[in-house]
Amino acid sequence: VSGTRRAWWLRRDLLVWLMLPLLAVVAATGAVGTYTAQRLTDKAFDRWLLDTARSLAAQVRINDGQPSLDLPAATEAVLGYDEIDQVYFSVSAGSHLLVGQQGIPRTGTRQASYRAGLAYDAYYAGHPVRVAAARVGGASDGDVLVLVAETTRKRQRAQGEVLMMMLPVGALLLAAAAAIGYAVRRTLNPLEAIAARWNERSHASLQPIAADDMPRELMPFATALNDLLARIRAMLAREQQFAATVAHQLRTPLAGLQLGVTRAAEAGDLHSSREVLGELGHTVQRTARLVQQLLALGRLDPEVRGDLAFVPTDIVALAHDVGSTFLESAAAKSIALELDAPGAPVIAPLQPELFSEALGNLLDNALRYTPGGGQVLIGFDTAPPAIHVSDTGPGVPDELRDTVFDRFVRGRHVEGQGSGLGLAIVRDIVALHGATVTLGRSASGGACVTIRFSG
Amino acid sequence: VQYGRLSWFGNEGRVDIAGQPLVLLPREFEVLGLLVRRAPRLVPKRALIDALAERNLELSDSAAEVYVSRLRRKLAGSGLAIRTLRGFGYVLEAEALP
Numbered sequence: 442v443s444g445t446r447r448a449w450w451l452r453r454d455l456l457v458w459l460m461l462p463l464l465a466v467v468a469a470t471g472a473v474g475t476y477t478a479q480r481l482t483d484k485a486f487d488r489w490l491l492d493t494a495r496s497l498a499a500q501v502r503i504n505d506g507q508p509s510l511d512l513p514a515a516t517e518a519v520l521g522y523d524e525i526d527q528v529y530f531s532v533s534a535g536s537h538l539l540v541g542q543q544g545i546p547r548t549g550t551r552q553a554s555y556r557a558g559l560a561y562d563a564y565y566a567g568h569p570v571r572v573a574a575a576r577v578g579g580a581s582d583g584d585v586l587v588l589v590a591e592t593t594r595k596r597q598r599a600q601g602e603v604l605m606m607m608l609p610v611g612a613l614l615l616a617a618a619a620a621i622g623y624a625v626r627r628t629l630n631p632l633e634a635i636a637a638r639w640n641e642r643s644h645a646s647l648q649p650i651a652a653d654d655m656p657r658e659l660m661p662f663a664t665a666l667n668d669l670l671a672r673i674r675a676m677l678a679r680e681q682q683f684a685a686t687v688a689h690q691l692r693t694p695l696a697g698l699q700l701g702v703t704r705a706a707e708a709g710d711l712h713s714s715r716e717v718l719g720e721l722g723h724t725v726q727r728t729a730r731l732v733q734q735l736l737a738l739g740r741l742d743p744e745v746r747g748d749l750a751f752v753p754t755d756i757v758a759l760a761h762d763v764g765s766t767f768l769e770s771a772a773a774k775s776i777a778l779e780l781d782a783p784g785a786p787v788i789a790p791l792q793p794e795l796f797s798e799a800l801g802n803l804l805d806n807a808l809r810y811t812p813g814g815g816q817v818l819i820g821f822d823t824a825p826p827a828i829h830v831s832d833t834g835p836g837v838p839d840e841l842r843d844t845v846f847d848r849f850v851r852g853r854h855v856e857g858q859g860s861g862l863g864l865a866i867v868r869d870i871v872a873l874h875g876a877t878v879t880l881g882r883s884a885s886g887g888a889c890v891t892i893r894f895s896g
Numbered sequence: 897v898q899y900g901r902l903s904w905f906g907n908e909g910r911v912d913i914a915g916q917p918l919v920l921l922p923r924e925f926e927v928l929g930l931l932v933r934r935a936p937r938l939v940p941k942r943a944l945i946d947a948l949a950e951r952n953l954e955l956s957d958s959a960a961e962v963y964v965s966r967l968r969r970k971l972a973g974s975g976l977a978i979r980t981l982r983g984f985g986y987v988l989e990a991e992a993l994p
Contacts, residue, residue, distance in 0.1 A: 761940070765984060768938050772987075780983020819983065 451632075455625045460618060467614040471607050478603035486596050487553055487560040490573035493520065494589040495557050497530060498575045501539075506581030508534045520589075525598075529565060529590040535583045545572060545588045568592045631656065639666075647674045686869075687735050689862040690798055693805065694728040697766065731794050751874070754793055755786035756828050760819050763800045767808060775813040778804070781820045789826040789894045791874055799870040802863040803830040803890050810834035811887065818883075827893040831883035842880045867892075899935045900990035901975050904928065913974045923953050924967050927960075931978060931988035940985035 497520065502509050510532050517540075521528050531541035549561030549572055558575035565572075570590040577585040639650055647670050652663035701721040708714035757780075764780050771778035807817040807830050815833035822829075837845055846868040867890075871878040876894045883889035897904045901914040906929055911918040920928065930939050930947050941960055948955045955963070964986055968978045979987045 761984065765938060765940065768981060768984060768987075777981070778984070779981065782983050 452625055452629050459621045463617055471610055479600055482599040490589055490591055491555055491557040494573040494575040494587045498577045498587040501577045501585050503579040508580045508585045510539045512540055525594050527592045531588045534580050534585045545590050565590050685862055686866055690735060694724055697724050749792050751790040751792055753788050754791050756789050757782050757787050757821060760800060760828060763797050764819055767804045771808055776808055776811050777816045779818050781818060783821050783823060787821050787823050787826050795870045799867045802867050806863055807832040825894055827891055829889055829891045831889035832887040833885040834887040836882055836887045837880055897932050899932045904932045923963050926951060926953060927963050928967055931986060935988040938985050938987050
């Protein structure tokens with residue numbers, strides 16, 4: 442099968458490649474059979490005709506080189522008698538006819554030669570005839586030629602019968618063709634049934650297709666299709682996850698922008714509104730960078746992930762910057778947001794935008810679940826570098842500690858509009874840094890989240 | 897610059913609370929100026945130290961805390977208070993008036 446072939450029908454191919462050889466075999470058998478049968482009938486009929494010619498020749502007497510034939514009328518009648526065919530004969534010496542009919546042809550087509558003489562096809566008295574020719578030697582002016590001609594009805598009848606013998610073969614051919622057609626259809630019908638079943642599935646459904654009731658030859662297709670479906674499902678899930686992540690992480694900067702815009706509008710003089718607008722510009726820039734980093738995070742492609750630059754960063758300074766953006770909301774809830782800075786910087790390799798997002802999510806969570814008058818404390822370890830965010834909220838029950846980092850899993854005492862995404866994003870970002878994030882209990886019984894870098 | 901009952905006159909080096917002058921040392925004056933101008937928002941400790949260094953007034957990390965606590969004492973009863981946000985900095989807040 443050529444590789445550049447266009448769409449084709451297996452059914453037609455099967456039929457053609459099964460029927461053609463069958464037809465050839467049957468045609469060859471028929472042709473050989475017919476030919477052989479004709480040869481046999483020809484030979485048998487020729488013998489009889491030659492026997493007649495020879496028995497006639499045996500009556501020829503040669504006296505002193507003069508041939509003579511004394512044929513009783515009864516004999517002549519016997520010779521000429523045939524129920525079906527017309528029989529003619531002639532005995533002649535040279536051009537002199539001794540007895541019989543004038544003008545029986547001396548040559549013809551399809552000549553066959555036997556020990557007793559020749560046989561050939563010719564026309565006599567307007568009919569096709571088979572002629573047997575026998576010679577008697579000894580006459581002075583050449584051989585005596587005995588010709589017996591017989592019309593060919595019997596032969597044609599015999600050949601017709603031979604052809605009739607071929608009819609059952611034809612019937613067999615038809616039966617075989619029907620069987621092949623049925624077999625091909627029966628074999629290929631399940632394909633259509635399977636295709637119809639696949640098509641019946643909802644177009645939106647990406648569930649794998651059942652492959653157990655399928656011919657083994659089709660398994661590779663079903664498997665390939667299921668693999669493809671699985672890849673599409675994973676891709677869709679990733680895209681949805683990405684969209685959710687982006688939406689989640691954009692809420693904070695958007696709220697900041699909203700606040701800043703309001704503040705700029707309410708500013709008494711141009712100078713202070715310029716100051717606020719400057720801050721807004723920074724927020725916009727930061728947000729744009731954030732979107733890019735989220736894009737990088739959203740791609741599971743490791744090559745793209747390699748594009749993320751990890752730079753040694755002081756996580757205390759970074760936490761200070763991130764924490765500062767939460768001071769206002771902390772004050773609004775009368776929560777003391779504090780940062781327990783060690784004397785020296787704590788350096789860890791990280792991607793500043795993404796890590797800021799992770800930390801921001803932790804602070805957002807802590808502030809969300811801590812009641813008014815409480816405290817949220819950012820603390821650090823130096824070796825290995827680690828950052829803690831602990832709060833005086835209700836804490837997380839032990840049984841939820843493992844699942845709370847999964848997407849859309851939220852704690853039990855959740856009020857407000859948490860999306861269940863924040864911690865999942867933290868986990869993703871932390872994993873990207875090769876760090877670990879754990880949830881524990883703070884001194885006050887609240888939650889304490891620790892991000893620990895390796896080494 | 898004015899915040900609450902406090903008026904800070906940078907050019908004259910003078911601070912009034914409800915019209916009454918407040919006596920401050922130069923470093924206290926500058927620290928209070930920063931707090932007033934940013935009020936009621938956070939002034940990071942780092943920003944305090946940097947701003948004073950710009951005016952050739954050296955201030956060490958612990959000295960900043962000392963000046964803030966002195967200021968806090970001098971502002972007592974003025975309706976204004978300096979709140980410390982540990983690890984972040986200071987905020988000048990207007991207290992609810994009695």
